[in-house]
Structure formats: C-alpha cells, structure tokens
Amino acid sequence: MNVDLYERIWMWGVGIVLAGFFGTMAFATISSGMAPPSHIETIDPNPATVMTDPRVAPQGVSQDADGHVHVRMVGLTFAWLPNELTVPANTPVTFHLTSTDVVHGFEIVRTNGQTTVVPGYISQFTTTFDPGEYLIACNEYCGVGHQTMSAKLTVVPAASWTADRVAAPTPEVADAH
Numbered sequence: 006m007n008v009d010l011y012e013r014i015w016m017w018g019v020g021i022v023l024a025g026f027f028g029t030m031a032f033a034t035i036s037s038g039m040a041p042p043s044h045i046e047t048i049d050p051n052p053a054t055v056m057t058d059p060r061v062a063p064q065g066v067s068q069d070a071d072g073h074v075h076v077r078m079v080g081l082t083f084a085w086l087p088n089e090l091t092v093p094a095n096t097p098v099t100f101h102l103t104s105t106d107v108v109h110g111f112e113i114v115r116t117n118g119q120t121t122v123v124p125g126y127i128s129q130f131t132t133t134f135d136p137g138e139y140l141i142a143c144n145e146y147c148g149v150g151h152q153t154m155s156a157k158l159t160v161v162p163a164a165s166w167t168a169d170r171v172a173a174p175t176p177e178v179a180d181a182h
C-alpha cells in the first residue's frame with residue numbers, strides 16, 4: 006500500500022507523541038509508585054473498629070517521633086471528625102481518612118488537598134499549606150445533611166504551632182500495590 010510521505014510523517018509524529026504520553030505515565034507510575042489516594046489500604050468500616058484503629062484514631066492532629074505531621078479524620082453522615090484542625094504552614098501534612106458509612110468527598114477548599122473517602126478504605130495524601138483559614142467541605146452528595154458536612158482548617162506559622170499529641174509512627178502499608 007502506498008502511503009504518501011506527508012501522511013507517513015504525521016503518522017510517525019502522532020505515534021511518537023502518544024509514546025511520550027504513555028511513557029511518562031508509565032514512568033511516574035512505576036518509578037515513584039504513583040497511585041490514587043484511596044483503594045490501597047483497607048479497614049473494617051464498622052464504627053467500633055474505625056474509632057479504635059491506630060491508623061485513623063484518635064482523630065486529630067499529631068506529630069510522630071520524626072516530626073512528621075499527621076491528620077487523622079473520619080467522615081460520617083453528616084460530619085467530619087474532628088471538625089476543627091490546626092496545622093503548621095509550609096510543612097508536609099499527611100492526611101489519613103476513612104468513612105464509617107457512605108462515600109464522602111473530602112475537599113480543603115482553595116487548596117490541592119482533596120480525596121474521595123470510601124468506607125472500607127483509608128485514603129491518604131500529603132500536602133502543604135500557606136497560612137490562613139480553609140473550609141473543609143464534603144463535595145460528594147452523601148444524603149439529606151450533606152450541605153452541613155464541613156470543618157475548619159487553620160494553618161498557623163510553623164514556629165507558633167504545637168501538636169495536639171505525639172503519636173506513634175503510622176504503620177507502613179504492607180501491601181501497597
């Protein structure tokens with residue numbers, strides 16, 4: 006079959022661009038273990054288990070022995086526990102979230118802190134914040150009280166922040182992928 010030179014150039018060009026797209030995606034996925042922030046670590050969604058599992062309890066802000074800041078939160082109809090948090094500015098903060106009932110959408114408004122919170126799974130992400138006050142909202146309709154499901158995040162300069170408690174290091178995810 007005779008394919009015109011210009012057509013062949015375009016075909017090869019498109020092929021190379023596609024290979025580039027998929028190549029960068031594969032590279033990021035494999036080399037840095039990139040994965041969605043949920044559906045990796047499982048938990049029994051029974052409230053009695055969730056409220057005592059050390060990965061998400063006690064809820065609130067803590068700092069581990071290495072100085073890393075963790076936020077443990079539970080979403081339930083229709084609240085985030087706890088509903089007020091204070092974290093240090095420009096410091097990596099790792100969020101550990103789960104739900105005891107239905108799917109909720111955790112969104113720290115005007116930041117890149119966002120994940121779906123699914124019963125039976127622990128969602129986890131790490132981000133940093135500029136000082137200020139941020140609204141935490143549920144952005145996935147979860148029932149009749151959905152619009153009341155909010156919390157407040159206060160970000161203060163790191164020098165004036167102290168952890169609510171010092172917590173044991175978070176257990177590593179044994180079976181990550």
Ligand SMILES: [Cu+2]
Nearest residue numbers: 109143147154
């Ligand atoms: Cu909700």
